[in-house]
Amino acid sequence: MCAWLVTGYDPAQQALTDPRLGKHHSRGNAAWRARASIMPEPQHSQLQVHLLHQDPPRHTAMRRMITDAFAPQRVEELRPRFQEIADALLDRLPDAGRADLVEAFAAHFPFRVLAEVIGLPGEFVARFDRDWGKVVQPVGPEDPGRPAYEARLRGLQQYIADLVVHKRREPGEDLLSRLVAARDSGELGPEELDSMIFQLLVAGQEPVTNQITTALVTLLRHPGHLAALAARPELLPRAVEELLRHDAAFELTTWRFFAEDSELHGTRIPAGDSVIVSLCAANRDDRRFTDADTLDFDRSPNPHLAFGHGIHFCPGAALARAELQIALGSLVRRLPDLRLAVPESELHWIPAVLARGVDHLPVAYGGGEDGTGATGRHGAEPLPAGQPATGCPLHRADSAAC
Structure with a gap:
């Protein structure tokens, strides 16, 4: 199977709005289906017809x-409630010491916010297993981890089925209840309902968790920026946009397909081959962003593509922005002198291009020894000018490539 990668800002923006490129799996050719349909049946048919894999109408x-x-x-009306959730999580931490910011905060804050927004009942909040989020990291049929992967899928599918039964029995004025009602009225098919709930639970939580950790690592690499953010909270909106541009957790789009052989940026693409857009490369394109590898909280305008573009622009972008502003603002305010508690080389990055982040983020705060041999300082110096924080090798390219 050949997959085609689109890089560079203008080509990426054009591909994301190209009406010839569709998302529905039926457009994929036999070679693509043989390699890409890793999720087994029946889950593939029942959980993969959500918005990301649909075309108009x-x-x-x-x-x-x-x-x-x-x-x-x-989102703005709910912002005070989101702040309460962040504060409650941070209230559990001591005034000074060490903590794993994934376990203590980033793994929980986005899911509790999501529950408020979509109407997830408390009993289902408590029952949700974060391990189910790993279903966005497909495991091949011969991989030793395949049985665990399939078990996650079955567990999540049963959770969704139970949630639908609960919402049908006890409907409310919330999104989940409206989606169940749409299924019962025939506006949604059963697979569409399950897939949309699947997308809300997984895409609405884990990417934000990973973006919080990715942004924190970037700030810890740039102690001057971290200090500025702590001293000037009014920088938060612009800082979040720049952190999203500079190093987003969602590096690539999911696939798109041409219905017939077509030309894309001078390259002939066979019908049904997978076309993927590199958002990280677009956001580091020097032809669109001056000093693109430099973290600049004063960058304006900042039309990054971290949330995509066109009809598949992330519908939860406003919520994600609010979550990141609240999360980062609360952490730098509540955890003074924040620094890594381990050498950066010991951080373990999740090996998934659609959900990149660290699975643990040990930090120290509040003064004293940080565990890395530095006292009262942040855990890393800024990267040299012109050196990308992620090592993304694609940020200069501008064409489709096989």
């Missing part, structure tokens, strides 16, 4: 069902 109708829940105005 079905995509338009399904997306309309969720947009009100994630509208910027509603």
Whole structure:
């Protein structure tokens, strides 16, 4: 199977809005299906017909069902509640010491926020197993981890089935109840309902968890920026946009397909081959962003593509922005003198291009020895000018490549 990677800002933006490129799996050719359909049946058929894999007009109708829940105005109305959630998590930490910011904060904050937004009942919040989020890291049929992967899928599918039964029995004025009602009225098929809930639970939580950790690592690499953010909270909105541009957890889009052999940026692409857009490469393109490898909180304008572009622009972008602002603002305010508690080389990055982050983030704060031999300092110096924090090798390219 040949996959084609689109890099560079202008080519990426054009591909994301190209009406010839569709997302539905039926467009994939036999070679793509043989390699890409890693999720086994019946889960593939039942959990993979969500918004990311739909084209208009079905995509338009399904997306309309969720947009009100994630509208910027509603997000702003809920912001005080989100801040309460962040503060409650941080209240559990001592005033000074060490903590794993994934376990203590980043693994929990986005999911509790999501529960508020979509109407997930408390009993289902408590029952959710974060390990299910690993289903976005497909495991091949011959991989020794395949049985655990399939067990995650079955567990998550049963959780969704139980949630649908609960919402049908006890409906409320919330997004999940509206989606179940749409299924019962025939507006959604059963697989579409399960897939949309699957997408909300997985895409609505784990990427934000990973983006919090990725942003924190970037700040810890740039102690001057971290100090500026702690001293000037009014920088938060611009800082979050720049952190998303500089190093986003969501590096690549999912696949797109041409219905017939087509030309893309001078390259002939066979029908049904997978076309993937590199968002990280687009966001580090020097032809669009001056000193693209430099972290600059004063960068304006900042039209990054971290949330995609076009009709598949992330519907939860306003929520993710609010979560990142609250999370980072709360952490730098509540945990003074924040620094890594281990050498950066000991951080373990999750090996998934669609959900990149660290699975543990040990930090020290509040003064004293940090465990890396530095006292009262942040855990890493800034990277030299011009050196990308992620080592992304694609940020200069500008064409489709096989």
